[in-house]
Amino acid sequence: MPLSHHDYTVACICPMGVELAPVKAMLDKLHPSLATQRDQNIYTLGEIEGHNIVIAVLPAIGTNSAATVATQLLNDFPSIRFGLLVGIGGGIPDEEEDGNDIRLGDVVVSKPTATFGGVVQYDMGKYSTNGSFERTGQLAKPPRILQASVETLAADHRIKGSRVPQYLSKMLSDYPVMKEEYSYLGVQQDWLFQSDYPHSIGRNCQRCDKQRTVERDERRSSNPKIHYGTIGSANTVVKDAALREELRALNIMCVEMEAAGLMDSFPCLVIRGICDYADSHKNKKWQPYAAATAAAYMKELLSIIPPKDVAKVPAATDVVEIPSE
Numbered sequence: 001m002p003l004s005h006h007d008y009t010v011a012c013i014c015p016m017g018v019e020l021a022p023v024k025a026m027l028d029k030l031h032p033s034l035a036t037q038r039d040q041n042i043y044t045l046g047e048i049e050g051h052n053i054v055i056a057v058l059p060a061i062g063t064n065s066a067a068t069v070a071t072q073l074l075n076d077f078p079s080i081r082f083g084l085l086v087g088i089g090g091g092i093p094d095e096e097e098d099g100n101d102i103r104l105g106d107v108v109v110s111k112p113t114a115t116f117g118g119v120v121q122y123d124m125g126k127y128s129t130n131g132s133f134e135r136t137g138q139l140a141k142p143p144r145i146l147q148a149s150v151e152t153l154a155a156d157h158r159i160k161g162s163r164v165p166q167y168l169s170k171m172l173s174d175y176p177v178m179k180e181e182y183s184y185l186g187v188q189q190d191w192l193f194q195s196d197y198p199h200s201i202g203r204n205c206q207r208c209d210k211q212r213t214v215e216r217d218e219r220r221s222s223n224p225k226i227h228y229g230t231i232g233s234a235n236t237v238v239k240d241a242a243l244r245e246e247l248r249a250l251n252i253m254c255v256e257m258e259a260a261g262l263m264d265s266f267p268c269l270v271i272r273g274i275c276d277y278a279d280s281h282k283n284k285k286w287q288p289y290a291a292a293t294a295a296a297y298m299k300e301l302l303s304i305i306p307p308k309d310v311a312k313v314p315a316a317t318d319v320v321e322i323p324s325e
Contacts, residue, residue: 003052005034008045009310010053011073011083012298013066013268015258018287019087020044020057022182022295025171027053036076041069043076049303051310054080062235063121063261070266074317081313082143083268086298088290089231089256090238090278092248093192100227100253101216102274104190104286107164107297108254109150110142110270111228115251117141119270121260122247123234139263145313146269149305150228156304157226163303165223167296181288184222189285192216192277195241199280208281224273224293229253231270233260241279267316271298 014020024030027046034045044055054077058065066085074080093102102108110118119139141147172179191205197212199205219225232252238244247255255278259270273290276282 003031003034003045005036005077006079008052008054008077009079009081009307010048010051010302011070011077011080011266011268012053012055013058013069013073013083013085013258013262014055015058015061015066015087015256017057019291019294020055021178022171022288022292023055023086023298025175025178026167026295026299038072038076040072041076043073048299049305050307051302051305053302058258061257063233063258064235065261066258067261067265070262074266078315078317080316081267081310082146082316083262083266084298084301085259085262085268085270086291086294087256087258087272088275088287088294089254089272090244090276090282091274092232092244092253092255092278094248100229101225102227102253103187103216103219103225104274104276105184105224105289105293106227106274107224107293108227108229108231108272108274109297110231110259111150112141112147113230113251116230117263119231119233119259119263120250120252121234122232122250122252122255123236124260139260140267142269143267143313143319145305145309146301149301150269153301153304154226154228162223162226162297163300164226164293164296167299168292171292171296178288178292182292184289185286187219187222191281193241193279193281195245195279198241204283204285205281226297227253231256231259231272233257237282238278239280239282241277244278247278267319269301271301
C-alpha cells in the first residue's frame, strides 16, 4: 500500500544542492513522490534506518528562506515530529591547548548550554547606553528525544567509535561518481591561518604563506571528530577572522545562515560539517566532504532512535504555531 503524507515523521532540510546530494545518498530506500496542494517546496521522500523521511532543499540560503520552507513542509506533512538541519558551516577553532580542536570535515552538533539553547542568533540584540551590543532572547532547544539520542550516541562513540567513516565509505562505493567531489582532501589541504593574516590572492590559498598557519598537533586518525555545543546563526556570511574571534568569546563553535529561522517554529537539531574557518581564506573546496560528514552523522543518529519512540513524540504542528495555508 502506498504511503501518504501522514506516514512521514522525520524531516531533513538542506540549504544547498551540495548538501542535499549526500543526504539523498544516505537513503536506504527512495519513495515515490507525493503531490502537494502548493508546489512551493521540492521534496525527496525515502527511508533511513526505518524512519520515513522528507528531505527539502532551500531555494536560497538564509534564515527567512529556511523559515518559509519549514512552514510549508509542516503544512504538507502534518505528522512530522522533528527536523534535522543538515549541511555545512564555518568552524571556530580554539587555538588554546585545551580548546575546541575543530578541523575541516569535523561535525558540530547543536547542544543546549546554560546560556543558549544550542543555537544563538548572534546579530539579534540591542545597543546599550554605553554603545555596547547586548544579545537578547534565546532560541528554542531541540526536542528531548533528539537531545537524549545525541548524548547516547556520544557515549557510544566513546566506547566503540563512530560509524561515520563506514557510512562515507559505503556512499562512495554505492555512488562512485561522488568520489571526485566528496572524498576527504587530506590534512595537507587543511590550513588554519593565523587570525591576523588575511588571504592574499586567488580563489584558494595556494599562494598564501603557509608559514603563517597555526601549528596543531597531528591527529592519530583522519576520521572526522564530532563536537557538541553552540552554533551561531545570522543572515551574514562570516569571512572575517576578527569577527570569528568575537564569536569564539561567546563559546560559539560554528557559524551558519539558516538555523535561527527554524528553531522557534520547527523543532529540530542542527548538524553542520565544517568546510572553512570563517575567515578571509574561506573557499568552497571542502564543502562537499563537509556536507557528507554531516549527512553521515545524521544517518548514524537516526540509527539509534527507534521509529516507535518517534511515533510517541507530539507532532511538530502541535508544539509550535504553524500559519495555515
